Amino acid sequence: MANIFFKKVREIILCFMAAGLLMAGCSEPSARQIKGPGQTLRVGTPMKLKQLNPLADYTYNILAMLLTHDTLIRLDENLRPIPQLARSWSANKDATVWTFDLVPNALWHDGKKVTSKDVKFTFDYLGKHDPAHAWIPSLIKEIKATPGRVIFTLNHPYSRFLINAGFIVRILPQHIWGHIMTPRAGETKEMTVGCGPYLFAQYDRTAGRMTFQRNPAYHGGAMGVETIEFYLNRNLDIITLSLKKGTIDLYYKYASGFPFPYLRGLTGAKNLQFITAPSMGISAVLGFNMAKKNMSDIKFRRALSLAINYRGINESLFMGKGTLPGSGFVPGTFPQQSKQPFLKQDTVRCRKILDDMNITDKNGDGIREDVDGRPLNLMLLARCDLEGHDVVTRRLVNDFKSVGIGITLKTADLSTWIAIVRKKEADLILFRTTPWGMMMGAGHGSGYFDSRREGGGVIANVRDTTFHHLCDEILSTTNPDTLKDLYGKMSDYYARTLPAIALGWHPVIYPCQNSYPVPPVNQIEGGILNRASLKKWGDAAIFQAGASVK
Amino acid sequence: MKHMTAAFCQYVLALLAVLALNFLLIHMMPGDPLVHILGEEGYYQMTRQPPAYIEKIRETYQLNDSLLKQFLTHISRALQGDLGWSHHHGRAVIKIIYPRMGWTLLLLIPSVIISTMAGGILGALAGGSPRGWMDRILTPFFLLIYSIPGYCLGLFLLILAFHVDALPMGGMPSVKTDMALYMMMPMGVLVLHSTAYKYMIMKNAVIQEIHEAYVMTARSKGLYDRDILFTHVVKNALPPFITVVAMHFGFMMGGSLVVEMVFSWQGMGTLIYDAVISRDYPLISGSFMIICASVILANALADVIHGVLDPRIRSGNRSNE
Numbered sequence: 061m062a063n064i065f066f067k068k069v070r071e072i073i074l075c076f077m078a079a080g081l082l083m084a085g086c087s088e089p090s091a092r093q094i095k096g097p098g099q100t101l102r103v104g105t106p107m108k109l110k111q112l113n114p115l116a117d118y119t120y121n122i123l124a125m126l127l128t129h130d131t132l133i134r135l136d137e138n139l140r141p142i143p144q145l146a147r148s149w150s151a152n153k154d155a156t157v158w159t160f161d162l163v164p165n166a167l168w169h170d171g172k173k174v175t176s177k178d179v180k181f182t183f184d185y186l187g188k189h190d191p192a193h194a195w196i197p198s199l200i201k202e203i204k205a206t207p208g209r210v211i212f213t214l215n216h217p218y219s220r221f222l223i224n225a226g227f228i229v230r231i232l233p234q235h236i237w238g239h240i241m242t243p244r245a246g247e248t249k250e251m252t253v254g255c256g257p258y259l260f261a262q263y264d265r266t267a268g269r270m271t272f273q274r275n276p277a278y279h280g281g282a283m284g285v286e287t288i289e290f291y292l293n294r295n296l297d298i299i300t301l302s303l304k305k306g307t308i309d310l311y312y313k314y315a316s317g318f319p320f321p322y323l324r325g326l327t328g329a330k331n332l333q334f335i336t337a338p339s340m341g342i343s344a345v346l347g348f349n350m351a352k353k354n355m356s357d358i359k360f361r362r363a364l365s366l367a368i369n370y371r372g373i374n375e376s377l378f379m380g381k382g383t384l385p386g387s388g389f390v391p392g393t394f395p396q397q398s399k400q401p402f403l404k405q406d407t408v409r410c411r412k413i414l415d416d417m418n419i420t421d422k423n424g425d426g427i428r429e430d431v432d433g434r435p436l437n438l439m440l441l442a443r444c445d446l447e448g449h450d451v452v453t454r455r456l457v458n459d460f461k462s463v464g465i466g467i468t469l470k471t472a473d474l475s476t477w478i479a480i481v482r483k484k485e486a487d488l489i490l491f492r493t494t495p496w497g498m499m500m501g502a503g504h505g506s507g508y509f510d511s512r513r514e515g516g517g518v519i520a521n522v523r524d525t526t527f528h529h530l531c532d533e534i535l536s537t538t539n540p541d542t543l544k545d546l547y548g549k550m551s552d553y554y555a556r557t558l559p560a561i562a563l564g565w566h567p568v569i570y571p572c573q574n575s576y577p578v579p580p581v582n583q584i585e586g587g588i589l590n591r592a593s594l595k596k597w598g599d600a601a602i603f604q605a606g607a608s609v610k
Numbered sequence: 611m612k613h614m615t616a617a618f619c620q621y622v623l624a625l626l627a628v629l630a631l632n633f634l635l636i637h638m639m640p641g642d643p644l645v646h647i648l649g650e651e652g653y654y655q656m657t658r659q660p661p662a663y664i665e666k667i668r669e670t671y672q673l674n675d676s677l678l679k680q681f682l683t684h685i686s687r688a689l690q691g692d693l694g695w696s697h698h699h700g701r702a703v704i705k706i707i708y709p710r711m712g713w714t715l716l717l718l719i720p721s722v723i724i725s726t727m728a729g730g731i732l733g734a735l736a737g738g739s740p741r742g743w744m745d746r747i748l749t750p751f752f753l754l755i756y757s758i759p760g761y762c763l764g765l766f767l768l769i770l771a772f773h774v775d776a777l778p779m780g781g782m783p784s785v786k787t788d789m790a791l792y793m794m795m796p797m798g799v800l801v802l803h804s805t806a807y808k809y810m811i812m813k814n815a816v817i818q819e820i821h822e823a824y825v826m827t828a829r830s831k832g833l834y835d836r837d838i839l840f841t842h843v844v845k846n847a848l849p850p851f852i853t854v855v856a857m858h859f860g861f862m863m864g865g866s867l868v869v870e871m872v873f874s875w876q877g878m879g880t881l882i883y884d885a886v887i888s889r890d891y892p893l894i895s896g897s898f899m900i901i902c903a904s905v906i907l908a909n910a911l912a913d914v915i916h917g918v919l920d921p922r923i924r925s926g927n928r929s930n931e
Binding site: 307 | 697698699700701709765772779780781784876880884887888889
């Protein structure tokens, strides 16, 4: 009986082995399969999509900006405004009245015409129903919609209306959203209807795969790439191997290049090209809570800035591909700023400043005591969910310890991080700035520091009226020469007062299959996947079609 | 029957304890319970609304009622399948969990069956002839497999998939016919790991039984060793083995969550991970409850099987031993 049983088991095992061998032998490698004339762009991303609602879901909101929804204007790769739903625009001298003339031929994806009433509706609706757009009623006094034209009258001068309203607000169809009273509760397929160059086609929740189809009726002319497939919620190991194997064409994560630690895994991949651009965001920033004792003193902040080994951080975080940061905070990619000296480690000067402030090691335990005789122990708050920040915190702790400053480290996820920052508990705050974040408020990173602002990732640590006045001045002029002068002053202010320091300026690197022509990098749209590249890659599709026929 | 009734009562009590813990998780944490229901960002946005709106939300979640009333409502809702609303997903928690749980069970149930069969049979064979060739080869192999953490084993298989074109590198298919192919690697990790554990258990159980007097009697009657092993020894080694299999179900459930992360499998693992990261408390507590209930159910099932296999348990009289 037992022998019969054994024979059966052996037969089953042999059958399985044979089936496995057959599958391995017969299957075509997916990377080598010709999927047609390059019509489908396959994008791997770790981003997660929870609902198909551009107002409620972060990922869909980004994809809507990129593909399905138009905004009044767009920013090109050099941050210059270019037409989109508005073909032209103008503002009065003090930036309180903004006029937009709309393109005449824009259509919603369901075929209805886009009108100026839709634009007015969008701003009114978001201001009324969506807490994230609470700034709309406080900024906009009146919106007038006449055929083909929308005029915004503001409550106060606001020179960055083009960026913070014209670019950021995705225009919504009134005939759909007019019936939705709670915009953040739930999803419907019609919420995906926009007037952008791609139509939402399908979302397979199980497979984590989302597909967009080219919109042939797009008012700006149809895009080149016909279909875009997003492979969502993939971990970085899988994305790295898939890029190397050629089963995805590129990596996308908003506000991020490819993570440096994983770049090593792509070394030697002949099928890939690496597109590099200087980053507009800063991956590691050390903010100072100036409401705290010692921190309010610029001499102390200067001393801290001199204790940090920037070269070491560059090696650890950016694989040595970054540069020393400037004391003016804003990376060189931003126009209109004044040149400031670079930050460098100088522990001798650091110690001297601390000694001069009478912050010395009085009891010989290796930690300095402040003027009141209390040990100098600072709380450093860091996020545990940011790539490489664990290494940076270890380096900072060692650097500060080497000059006699004790550090209590507190790491937290984003929501806890926000709560602690709001309570103003930490002395030092480690965070990152994104390209879009650098544009917030009055721009050049001011949105992170202006204490009058609220928001998820900001530290709002500058209460200085000089800084507030500078931000207000920037917001109240549209004159390019005046703006250049004011942004120069802002860089000076950062270098002079050090509300925060960049721990390194670095490039962003985007791997992409080398069958695609080098795309333009638009970091505000998220990197190499942007509307300009989607147009350009259409030509590549034709090229690939020719190649595959051969 | 008496034993079954007692066991059933224990399981009901365990389920009630899970429900109570789940309730306490949200209501006993410091701060406003609304923070844990809406998430910090949702709560922060809500605080910008007029006080009447906030009061309405409190009433919706019955936060103004007494704790006991809230608890009873919580139990009554949970028993009706209402696990709350996820503001992050904009959907009812049960509707989010239901398909995800399905994908996890799709990995888990075949893994439990295959690993139990493989671990049981191989363990019995190795235990039947200690220090035989099977024992000498399989024991170090399964020890090695068991000592490698599940996620590491997963990464090894990912590298294998990179070199073997037929295997997909994680994710899930759009076409259901490809499902078996996509399941192969995550299931492979679960099966290997679990087989290693069950192999050890079965081997030791058989080694203990093989020295019993009844085995000698069977041998003296002229029965073949393999017949003795599978008709007498394994039968007696099965009850403790089944208990271990049931207990291990909970561990496998936990292990599958990590494996899902490695292979980007859209089951409960990735769901719970995202819920924790985004502080989606209704989803976290709903998942916690469903997973606990599944483990309790698996143990209850093991009890039933145990009863079927061992008449002493069925009759509730173990003193006959």
